[in-house]
Amino acid sequence: MNPDLLPNLQQPYRQFVTDYLKLLLASARRAHRHMDIADRGSIHAFRVAVRRLHTWLSIPGLLPVTDKKLLTRLKHHIKATNALRDATIHNKWLKKHGYSQRVALKPPSLPPRWKRLCRRLEASIETAAQIHEDRLNEPFSCRGASVVQSLFNEFADALLAIRGPEDIRGIHHSRILAKQLRYMLEPFAASDKQAERLMQEMVSFQDCTGMLHDLATMRDALAPAPSLRAHIEREMKSLYQIVETRHIRTREQLIRDFREWLENCDIPPPDWV
Template structure:
């Protein structure tokens, strides 16, 4: 019989039944989302980010442990709606931050960059899907969290399945998915594969995080996964920048055509000349594309040699969970 590892006080009781441990985890994640939603609702700093991360952690556990507990299609759909309602707003904030940081290196005047930012925000605000409706989010979360908590309390308890064994198998499958998508990223243009690898890394990390203190092999693995997720995220952001800027440029081209047809060519009409703004947008688009290619080359050089070590560390966690049974 394998000797059980000593766990730190307050660590997750991983050798108990899967459902019992899962209820503990889900209750904690629901509370985290509720706290983050309050910060978002009250306009607190970084409220949007806190809410998105807390919600992702909850959804990851619900997805991963669905065989042990399924809240139902309706609740899953409501959680998905909550998550998607903040996507474009987050992407815009990251894009705006990058544009503002480009002033010195790009050589584009601060005034034109400010106009680009204002126009992007205006376009985002005009999209009914893009903006963050804090009131709607609050109402949706209040209703969804209440239903989810009731489902957890009423769910049947299965004493035959141990949490550590379920989680060990889960980690193996999530690791296989992550490594599969990482191997598919061969060029800077493999945007879809990059996105899937980033999601897989994030899900694996969120599954592993609650095991800290209970499985010692998790501690050195989490920073590695965080680094991988962050680097994949930066690559994905650059692809999003190019997409959003190209969309903006197409809108400017349409506006330019409309102005030429009405012969409204007065440069003092109150806005910057469309040509100047379009030129700045093209320059920013090109810079984002170049950055992505440079970042990809760095990523490929770094992680080609680190994937074997990553796979070994994940495997050690999965084995340790089985040995704790």
């Protein structure tokens, strides 16, 4: 997102969040208008825009009012693009490693009534903007950092809980938290180098664990020949070693980095262990 369009971080929390959500909704609407079912790039752009909007709306504690039915409908648009996205990634990997097997690329069948969903989301955001609570009048730079703190606390615990490359559920859970952290840090990262570095750590973690998830999905969905299955599992172990070396074993340093950033935001950090 263009940093020039971002609301001021010193705005009251409620105003910043609602203004930012309106920007994300406008981005999703624009991506939908420009989407061509025959163009995988435009489908991916729509998927990313909707995912960013959905993530912000679903972050715990971000807004006092969130319509779960609207979140579910928004999620359906992301899920509709999953098969095409997965097939594209799987085929790219198979081609790279010299396999002739391919997954069929089927255009997504998106749910109907996108415009109506957008109008209802807009109304929900406007409703949240009218809520009067003292805590929502704090500057976003302060209260937003508190939300980041809470998410990172969960992420740090989730890293410790991962049991190995076959712990797909644990890896997926930590990846979801990393995604929420990444998107919450984006407004700060536009003007804060320290926040940008932390955000890039989350991007790196997402990339590695995302590929792990893709390989596990390919292994389970394709019912591959034993030699291909063994190759996929070797790749999974190799990727997990990267995750373990770069992220799990460096957890304490990451905690120190987040602690330092929170202190710079005047947020007392928790006693992470």
